[in-house]
Amino acid sequence: MLNTKKDFPVENVRRFLEPGPIVLVSSAYKNETNIMTMGWHMVMEFSPSLVGCLISSANYSFDLIRNSRQCVINLPTVDIATTVVKIGNCSGRDIDKFAEFGLSPKPGKQVRAPLIDECYANFECRLVDTNWIKKYNVFVFEVVEAHVATSPKTPKTIHYRGDGEFMISGAETRKYRKLFKPQML
Numbered sequence: 001m002l003n004t005k006k007d008f009p010v011e012n013v014r015r016f017l018e019p020g021p022i023v024l025v026s027s028a029y030k031n032e033t034n035i036m037t038m039g040w041h042m043v044m045e046f047s048p049s050l051v052g053c054l055i056s057s058a059n060y061s062f063d064l065i066r067n068s069r070q071c072v073i074n075l076p077t078v079d080i081a082t083t084v085v086k087i088g089n090c091s092g093r094d095i096d097k098f099a100e101f102g103l104s105p106k107p108g109k110q111v112r113a114p115l116i117d118e119c120y121a122n123f124e125c126r127l128v129d130t131n132w133i134k135k136y137n138v139f140v141f142e143v144v145e146a147h148v149a150t151s152p153k154t155p156k157t158i159h160y161r162g163d164g165e166f167m168i169s170g171a172e173t174r175k176y177r178k179l180f181k182p183q184m185l
């Protein structure tokens with residue numbers, strides 16, 4: 001039996017639903033490059049591999065990504081969590097975040113936006129649907145190329161729970177795997 005429940009402010013349900021992991025979105029347009037921290041993303045389709053991302057129009061990244069129609073979604077791990085939070089608390093309008101945070105930009109295969117070498121994985125993305133940008137600031141990207149580290153097998157990713165609290169990915173289990181239909185895996 002669960003504990004007694006109480007009314008909870010609906011504007012805070014995100015504290016339970018935000019899936020994470022927190023990612024770093026890198027972008028490039030003309031001579032500018034930038035990075036922002038992002039928690040509000042959602043997988044939308046397997047193939048093509050679609051991901052919806054909420055990028056506030058107040059962010060410098062918004063224009064770089066809308067104009068270039070590209071970005072890279074980079075997956076950081078807990079060892080660079082301090083940098084991840086700092087990147088999300090400043091703007092590329094004022095600083096060069098690659099230089100400021102000592103991160104290494106690496107060329108991608110299909111997009112001009114740089115990969116962040118220090119991250120566990122890098123997903124090169126093309127903007128494929130702009131219909132939700134105006135209403136929701138949601139960009140729908142297709143991942144067109146993915147680069148993933150071979151070890152460790154399971155990265156220690158960081159997940160935002162709002163109000164300055166994070167959860168770090170922990171125990172893994174395959175206990176429920178046999179309950180899945182193969183097409184649901």
Ligand SMILES: Cc1cc2nc3c(=O)[nH]c(=O)nc-3n(C[C@H](O)[C@H](O)[C@H](O)COP(=O)(O)O)c2cc1C
Nearest residue numbers: 036037038039040055056059060061088090091092
């Ligand atoms: C943990 C964390 C999660 C964030 N998630 C988002 C997000 O999902 N969408 C968004 O627009 N901004 C998000 N932000 C805020 C941006 O990262 C922040 O505004 C950033 O500094 C914008 O940089 P820019 O102006 O250089 O583009 C997040 C910040 C932090 C620290």
